[in-house]
Amino acid sequence: MSEGIKDKVAIIGMGCTKFGELWDKSAEDLIIEAYKEAIEDAGIEKKDIDAAWFGSCFEEVSVGKGAFPLSVTLKLPFIPVTRVENFCATGSEALRGAAYAVASGAYDICLALGVEKLKDIGYGGLPDFSLLMGTKARLTFPNMTAPGMFAILATKYFAQHDLSPEEGKRVLAQISSKSHHNGTLNPKAHLRREVPVETIMKAPIIAWPLGLYDCCGVSDGAAAAIVTRADMAKSFRPDPVYIKAMQISASSGEEIMYTDYDYAHIESTCRAGRSAYQEAGITEPRRELSMMETHDCFSISELTEYEDLQISPRGRAKEDVDAGFFNLDGQIPDQPDGGLKCFGHPIGASGLRMMYEMYKQLQGKAGPRQIKNPKFGLTHNMGGMPGELVTSVFIVGH
Amino acid sequence: MIGITSYGAYIPWVRMNRKVISAAMGWFNPAGLPGEKAVANYDEDSVTMAVAAAVDCLHNFERDKIDGLYFASSTSPYMEREDAGIIATALDLRSDLRAADFSNSTKAGTSALVSACDTVKAGSAENLLVCASDCRLGKAGGAQEQVYGDGAASLLIGTSDVVASLEASYSVSYDFIGHWRAAGDEFDRTWEDRFIRDEGYSRIVPEVISGLLRKCGLNIGDISKVVYVCPYARVHAAIGKKLGAEPERIQDNMLASVGDTGVAYPLMMLVAALEEAKPGDRILVASFGNGSDALLFRVTDDIDKARDRRGIKRYLASKQELNSYERYLSFRNMIPLEKGIRGEEIAFTQLSTLWRERKSVLALCGCKCKRCGTPQFPYQRVCVNPDCGAIDEMEYYRFSDKKGRLFSYTGDNLAFSPSPPAIYGIIDFDGGGRYWFDLADCTLDSLKVGTPVEMTFRRKYLDKARGISGYFWKATSRLAE
Numbered sequence: 001m002s003e004g005i006k007d008k009v010a011i012i013g014m015g016c017t018k019f020g021e022l023w024d025k026s027a028e029d030l031i032i033e034a035y036k037e038a039i040e041d042a043g044i045e046k047k048d049i050d051a052a053w054f055g056s057c058f059e060e061v062s063v064g065k066g067a068f069p070l071s072v073t074l075k076l077p078f079i080p081v082t083r084v085e086n087f088c089a090t091g092s093e094a095l096r097g098a099a100y101a102v103a104s105g106a107y108d109i110c111l112a113l114g115v116e117k118l119k120d121i122g123y124g125g126l127p128d129f130s131l132l133m134g135t136k137a138r139l140t141f142p143n144m145t146a147p148g149m150f151a152i153l154a155t156k157y158f159a160q161h162d163l164s165p166e167e168g169k170r171v172l173a174q175i176s177s178k179s180h181h182n183g184t185l186n187p188k189a190h191l192r193r194e195v196p197v198e199t200i201m202k203a204p205i206i207a208w209p210l211g212l213y214d215c216c217g218v219s220d221g222a223a224a225a226i227v228t229r230a231d232m233a234k235s236f237r238p239d240p241v242y243i244k245a246m247q248i249s250a251s252s253g254e255e256i257m258y259t260d261y262d263y264a265h266i267e268s269t270c271r272a273g274r275s276a277y278q279e280a281g282i283t284e285p286r287r288e289l290s291m292m293e294t295h296d297c298f299s300i301s302e303l304t305e306y307e308d309l310q311i312s313p314r315g316r317a318k319e320d321v322d323a324g325f326f327n328l329d330g331q332i333p334d335q336p337d338g339g340l341k342c343f344g345h346p347i348g349a350s351g352l353r354m355m356y357e358m359y360k361q362l363q364g365k366a367g368p369r370q371i372k373n374p375k376f377g378l379t380h381n382m383g384g385m386p387g388e389l390v391t392s393v394f395i396v397g398h
Numbered sequence: 399m400i401g402i403t404s405y406g407a408y409i410p411w412v413r414m415n416r417k418v419i420s421a422a423m424g425w426f427n428p429a430g431l432p433g434e435k436a437v438a439n440y441d442e443d444s445v446t447m448a449v450a451a452a453v454d455c456l457h458n459f460e461r462d463k464i465d466g467l468y469f470a471s472s473t474s475p476y477m478e479r480e481d482a483g484i485i486a487t488a489l490d491l492r493s494d495l496r497a498a499d500f501s502n503s504t505k506a507g508t509s510a511l512v513s514a515c516d517t518v519k520a521g522s523a524e525n526l527l528v529c530a531s532d533c534r535l536g537k538a539g540g541a542q543e544q545v546y547g548d549g550a551a552s553l554l555i556g557t558s559d560v561v562a563s564l565e566a567s568y569s570v571s572y573d574f575i576g577h578w579r580a581a582g583d584e585f586d587r588t589w590e591d592r593f594i595r596d597e598g599y600s601r602i603v604p605e606v607i608s609g610l611l612r613k614c615g616l617n618i619g620d621i622s623k624v625v626y627v628c629p630y631a632r633v634h635a636a637i638g639k640k641l642g643a644e645p646e647r648i649q650d651n652m653l654a655s656v657g658d659t660g661v662a663y664p665l666m667m668l669v670a671a672l673e674e675a676k677p678g679d680r681i682l683v684a685s686f687g688n689g690s691d692a693l694l695f696r697v698t699d700d701i702d703k704a705r706d707r708r709g710i711k712r713y714l715a716s717k718q719e720l721n722s723y724e725r726y727l728s729f730r731n732m733i734p735l736e737k738g739i740r741g742e743e744i745a746f747t748q749l750s751t752l753w754r755e756r757k758s759v760l761a762l763c764g765c766k767c768k769r770c771g772t773p774q775f776p777y778q779r780v781c782v783n784p785d786c787g788a789i790d791e792m793e794y795y796r797f798s799d800k801k802g803r804l805f806s807y808t809g810d811n812l813a814f815s816p817s818p819p820a821i822y823g824i825i826d827f828d829g830g831g832r833y834w835f836d837l838a839d840c841t842l843d844s845l846k847v848g849t850p851v852e853m854t855f856r857r858k859y860l861d862k863a864r865g866i867s868g869y870f871w872k873a874t875s876r877l878a879e
Contacts, residue, residue, distance in 0.1 A: 121739075125812050128743040130859075135748045139759045139858075140776065140870055142822035142836040148810030152823060156806035159847040207810040208819070208842060257774045257782045259832045263806050263824065387824070387834060 004279040005103040010233035010240035011225050011396070013042025016356040019221035019343045020190040027056075027063045027117040028073045030222035034113060034349075035074055038224040043236055049226075050107035051080040055094030055114035057087060057347035057383075061127050062117045070113060087383025088297065089248070090114060091223065091351030092392040096246055098227050108229055115222035116346030125218060126347075146297060147215050149385040151207035154300040156263040158209070161315045165209050171318045172299035173200035176213045178327050179296060179335045183342025185328075185368045190219045191342045214299040219344025223352035225359075239363045244376065245279035245395040247272045256387040266301070268391035269308035269382060276393035277310070282376065285310045289332050290374035291361060293354035295382045295391075296339040305380055306334075309393070328369060336361065336369045351381035351392065358396050400519050401563035401695060404554040404704055406454030407669045408447050408531075409656055409713035411839040411876055412437040412729075414720045416544050422723035423539040431544045433654025437720055438533045438548040440729040440816040441838060441856040443867065444471040445481050447550035447662075448531035449488045449855040453799070454708045455527065455552035461489060464554075466496035466526035468514050470506040470661045472579070473533045474499065475857075475867045484869065485529060488855050490761040490796050496523055500661075504577070504627075505687030506530070507551070507661040512691050514555040515564050525556040532660030535730055537585045545629045546586075547657020551665035561704045562672060562681065562695035568610035571689035574598055591630075599628045599686060603637050606690040607682060614694060618642045621694075622679035623671045625649040627686050629658035655714060668695075670710040675701055708877065716877050718839070728816060731860075741814035744861045747868055757794065762853060762871045764831060765792035773797070773831035795831070797853065798871055801878060802827040804849040809842035825851055825873045838872040845875065852878040 015037025017030050039045065054070035056063050063069035067081035086093040091114035098110035121127055130143050142148075158168035177197050183189040195213055203211035233240035249272035255261040273285075282288045294309070296302040306317040311332060312325075320326065326334040335341060337357035340350060358377030360366045375397055382391035413434045420430035438447060448469055456464075467489075469482040482497035496517065500506040507530030514526045531550035536542025576594035577586050588594065603626050611618060618624070624643045628634035631653055638648040649671045659666055664685040671681050675697040684692040720726055727733045735741075757763040757777070764775030770786035773795045781788040807823025814820070821837040823845075837845070838854050851873040858870040 123738055123740045125740075128740050128814070131743055131745050135745075135751045136755060138745055139747070139752060139755060139868065140833075142834055143813050143815075143820065143859075144822060144834070145810055145812040147812055148808045148820065148822065151808035151810070152806045155808060155823075156847060159806070204811075205809075206812050207808045209808075252784065253778075253782050254784055256834065257778070257832055258772070258784070259826050259830060 005099060005246055006244050006279055006281070007242050008103040008230050009099045009227050009243045010230045011243070011355070011359055012228050012233055012236040012240050013038045013044065013226035014224065014356045014359050015041060016188060016223040016353055017221050018188045019219045019346060019353070021119050022220040023119065025220065027069065027115050030115050030117070030220060031070060031073045031113060034115070034222035034224040038111070038226050042226040044109065044226060046074070046076065048109050049076065049079060049111050050109050051101055052076060052111040052113065053094040053097035054081060054083045055085070055090040055348040056083065057085050057090045057116060058127050058132070060131070061121050063115070086390050088295070088345065088347050089351060089381045089383040089390050089392050090348045091353065092248070092379065092381040092394060093351070095225055095352055095355060096248065096392065098225070099243055099246055102227050102229055108232060110227050111224065112227065112352060113222065113224040114348035114352045116348040117220045118218050118346055119220050144385065145207065147207040147210050150298040150300055151210045153263060153304065153386045154209050157300060157304065160262060160264040169201055169209055170197065171321050172214050172303060173197040174321050175299045175302050176200050176341055179339045179341035182328055182336055182369060183338025186338050186342070189338040189342040190217050190344045210298055210300065216297050216340035217342065217344030219346055221343065221346040221349045221353065223349045223356050225352055225355060241359045241362050241396050242398065243394065244397050245276035245393070247275040247279060248390065248392040249275070250390040251384065251388045253388070263386060265304050266308050266382065266386065266389055266391065268389045269305060269380065272391045272393040273309045276395050280376070280395040282395065289376050289378055291336055291358065291371050292332060292334045292378040292380065293337065293339065293357050294334055294380040296335055296341050297345055302334065309378070309380065333371055336366065336371060351379065354379040354381060355394065355396070362396065362398060399560045399563045400515060400557055401555070401560040402553050402672070403525070403556040403559050403561060404455050404457070404459060405669045405672050405709070406451050406457065406552045406707055407666055407710045407713060408450035408454060408550040409436045409710065410438045410442055410447065410548050411716060411718050412439050412720045413717045414726055418721060418723050419544055426539040429541070435547040435657035436549050437726060437729065439839060441858070441872070442533070443475050443857055444473045444531040444533050445475055445484050446855050446857055446869065447533065447548065448485050448529035448552070451531065451550035451552035452485060452489055452527060452529050455554055456489065457707055459554065461491055464491050464525045464527050465494070466514070466517060466523035467491065468498050468500060468510040468526065468528050470500040470510040470530040471532050472501060472504060472506065472661050474501060484760065487756055487760040488869070490763060490798065503687035504660045504663070505685040505689060505691055507665045508683065508685035508691035508693065511553060511665065511693060512567050512569065515567065518555050518557060525554060528553045528555060530662040530665045532662045534660050535585050538727065538732065541591070542586050542588065545658045547659050549656055549659040549666055550662050551669050553665065559700055559703065560698055561701045562675070562697050565694040565696050566610060566614050567691060567693045568606060568613050569689065569691045570602065570606050570609065572602065574602065574688055595630050595633050599630065599633055600637060602690050603628065603684055603686055604640055606684050606692040607641060610682065610692040610694055620680055621647065621682045623647055623649050623675070623681045625664065625667045625671050625681060625683040627651070627658070627663045627667065629653060666710060672701070673709045673711055677701055712877065735816070737814055744859060746864065747861060747866045759870055761796065762798035763794050763796050766795035767791060768793055773827065773829060775831050775833045797827055797831060800827045800829060801850060801852050802873065804845060804847060804851055804873070805832065806847055807837065807845055836872040838874045839876040840874060849875050850878040851875050
């Protein structure tokens, strides 16, 4: 394996807006808000930024193409700005670009910022798939929605592990209920109320077998990070957060076209996880990880992630869910900030929002959600559809 | 010998009891008819039904042997774009093909059949496929709405393995205007029923049948089955009586089970007759439109080799009741449905992309790796098998005639569908290959992981603003085993 970037890059500042249906805020407002918090947190000024990576996914219905939504909004002084998009992993992709640039030695300080303004679409959920999938695929693909694509994962997971719809939905409901609880403790979350398991079980079906509360919210938001070379980090603050691993895996097309794949797990998560653990030097994730923010666009995604990230044995995540293993007071809390479940999923921002929580937790600044003495935090951010997914797994620590 | 070498039919899954129409519209027009009618699903039209009938007809037939396709319909989705060309592409036929559309009269189905026989007789084609399909609209509360049904038939005309040889044909042509639709009209218009009944059917059908018998030197008693159309049940029986045919020698008119399927009607009845025919039987079929064509067939000993068809019988038996008149209206775009902004979003169809991808999109052809044997859809230049990865070692591989199993699925209430929930899933094909497909003609409750499916050609979307019917294949559990 190549050398990787373990301990070469540090995060010295982060910003995250409140997420929600922000009818009175534009994407530009959100960019400025996340940026201001990040540079103030890092204690730097605009002139210190050498280059920037900007993440936004559905530019057609929001900011438009290219780097300018970031560079012009912030009046960045003719520095290199790159716009990235990798479906729902866009935010992580922006951070990866900035971190790699610093690790290469090309720059000292870089900005990564992701934003998405979803609530100007005019209807619930993400923009209609038929407009986004490309001119070729739209002639053949079903006109799917995100809940439908992931419901297919649930149908197959239940069948594979012999769970009745009732049993399966109960496991999923516990996952969502846990995240809703965490969201109540986070003033930046969009949805901030307890939702009991029974309510979740009885909610209207969005895409069988997933109900309303199996789906994450839809919201607007932005998040940002300032990264620098590890050897410079302490000059900015005493408690920088170091990148231990930064891995990403994109589908080869096997899942969608080759019959070996079982649709009861996410192959790219397994691959990215394996590579990330290797890069970070983690051999027993279940014992070594302190906390995670995984991609819970749907409750079923989170369930498979427990197994794909080697926390729970294959087919036995249910036992860990039942035991409260991933609860805020459990062994490896997942979504301590409330997750996509409570933040919603402004695509370009989500990966950075996940990192924001790990960063604050590692610095001991997570308030009522503070996890005791965390050592390693993991973010898992994935985009596409089960069948064609790109997944990032990042690990950070002291 | 020239004649029918194979036959097939298609009747939509959806049936509506005419009481459903009467319950909704009886206040306006209390005159109702008995029985039920076949209703094209929201994603079906004359082209898709023709493909289904052709697939039935081409059961076990090598498609490369077909050198002509005639399509007949009075409800073509396009005024300019040949339907026969869409159907031929969907069936993955050769491109050196004689293709033509027959239209503008309900006798167009028999016109296509007569022309096909003549084409083969002339030696211009060895195997010519005839498809007839119709999906006509009657206005709400009218008699046509009650009478009309949707369906399709397909006949293969050739010279070897003939199951019913053509003895003779006879045609009459009159500018008799009982029904008409001007260019751009959506609904049929009609003159008075009594005129159509007495001056139309009751005179023209006996005339063409008598003319054909006279031409052949036969009597009505020589005919084993007389197949003729007439959407007035009592008049239908009366015509037979007038001709001197006993009721058991008159082919059932399917009015109470399917309805008057227009251009497809006489051919569907002919297929039903062939399903029951015995070697030596003489079958006479007559249409009705602006005049009539009559054809006389003699059933051969090979008829028993062509029994393995869905035909009228099996398609008729497989059905789903539609109990909502409003849902029927929305299937036919007769009420403006609040689709919401999501439902109104339709991306432009890049016709140049469609042209390049026609074998994938219309014919459902993927490829099979010559090195490792893995079938894959859509066509890949680089083999998807992770242990292979061969580049440019592919041959075309047709999935449309492969059966498969539902690997996983969902019923999506968020996606816009004219018939929610949108049901779609992953299909694993027998023999290899996997892709995501919409599902047609099924209910969510009836599905499970592993349900057997087969493929059906459907209208994926209708872009009315730009005049595009987008077609692709869906999976269905109907009749799949």
